[in-house]
Amino acid sequence: MNSIHDMGGMHGFGRVEAEPNEPPFHERWEGRAGGIVETMSFPPGFPGDRFRYLRETLRPDLYLTQSYYEQWLYVAEQILLEAGMISAQELRDGRPAAGEAKRNDAMRRDVVWDYLHDRTHTGRKLEQGPCFAIDQRIRARNMQPEGHTRLPRYARGKIGTVTRHHGGHVLPDAHAHWQGPAPQHLYTVRFTARELWGEAANARDTIHLDLWESYLEPA
């Protein structure tokens, strides 16, 4: 999706403001928000990539002004709303609707540590071999999917070199839209700064992106 989140190469956002000794959470509610999102019951089979996609659908000016954990809360609400696990009215009221049965299968405290350390891996075995070889020159395709993708606009149509092959990985473009993991070969591709940004860019700098096979074509 060509939304405001796809920020690579943009001007106008000012300096990087690094806060010394930044705490993990600036306010208590941020920690609560983080905890909610990590441990709440998701719809069965909820694809992790959809979390990122939903965040990308945030109204552009809100994406730029709402803080990170505010945005996590927004996404959590969207996930529960679209699955029918809460209603808009309940969200407004801050209470379950009258007569709602209470579930008793929420994640328990004692399993949290193991859960965080035993995440589903996105690696998958693939039957077909990789299309591209190390050191091969490829072109990132020019495409404008309205749904989720991890091919940034600034790389589309640009030529780079494959430097690493990571085997099969879940494809976000499919997974985020409930189309299953649809794994593809994943590669690291190296682009020169000049290829991406033009002759005024530094002659030696490189930018490396991890790109799925369907994002690429031979150059």
Added chain:
Amino acid sequence: MNGVHDMGGMHGHGPVAPEKGEPVFHARWEARMLGIRRGATFPSEVNIDRWRHIRELIPPHLYLSRSYYDHWYMSYVAALLQSGWATAEEIKSGHAGSGTAKRNDAMRPDQAWESQKTRGVFTRAVETPPLFAMGQRVRARNINPSGHTRLPRYVRGRVGIVGRHHGGHVLPDSNAHGKGEAPEHLYTVAFSMQELWGAEASPHDEICADLWESYLEPA
């Protein structure tokens, strides 16, 4: 500048939703702001190109959330501050600082129509003949200036056909930054939709953009 203003091809802004029977101005303040912009004495170094760049530098979240004539307000104030024609205190209070000399050369009401008729001629003589010919294939250069340009990101690196030559025009990239008008030959270049957006785009629709000679190279 690769600012949020460079919107061609973005998703996520929602439907166009035109308003039926839309009035010329939605509120009186909008009309006043237009009249100020057109009728007030303004720093001469803030030519139209610099004005557009000042607008592009509005903080991105304000650019996306505030309405059109509010953009004019914000740009106007930043221009006055930058040119030293007003202080922050004066802007906040709405009153001139003590000891300010009052000018008496503001545009008169009877001068407005003539100003409307004669302002905004941007054609200029260029000494060198045009580099590109009608029907010639050209590539829009991949430039990423942090200053003002009128080469949108979605066109950069793409190949099109020269369709029209407009003679010499003031070059915004130079004029916006006080480097002089530096006029160049201006061309209309036609790009196929597929060239710009990829194979899934319409096979026969086109986009035409008006591009200065330094934005182009032979293809």
Added chain:
Amino acid sequence: MSQHSHGRDDSAKIADHHHIHSELPSDPALRVKALESLLAEKGLVDPATIDAWVEIYESKIGPRHGAKVVAKAWVDPAYKQRLLTDATKAIGELDMLGGQGQHMVALENTPGVHNLVVCTLCSCYPLPVLGLPPAWYKSAPYRSRAVLDPRGVLKEFGLELPEHVKIRVWDSTAEVRYLVLPERPAGTEKLTEEQLAALVTRDAMIGVAKVTA
């Protein structure tokens, strides 16, 4: 050093001045009132001149001008030829040039080609022949989608073009301003030039609508 690498420090200074917006009230009416007072106090603006400019755009300039150009082109083939060859001169014949409309190009719609005008980078629009642009033309949805999905945008306006019609989108990146010359609707052979002009809408001259009889 090419002119394309200028501007970084200059832009940074301007960006700094934009910080004031977080210190001002959010209501634009208050801010514009304060600005007008300040400028008047300094002798930089005459409020009556503001009134004059508002009157120009509320009453004196508007799409009726462009409609006259279109109607004349429909009834007078020689004028139409002049309009398509050199729109600046032809529109000048009707004394309709002015600020943001000194460099004109007319785009003829035909059964096979439909033209659509946008300014993706800001809001450029042919003011002297169409008046001030509507809010939707200046909006993020139109600016972003007109070049990416023109058919989708036209559908929102209720206009669906057959697949074989070629759409040409014109991004007003320079000071050239575009006026669409819509197709004359069938069944209007008996209408006078004035009656024809009354049919021509602003939306048709931007390219988001056709003219209907």
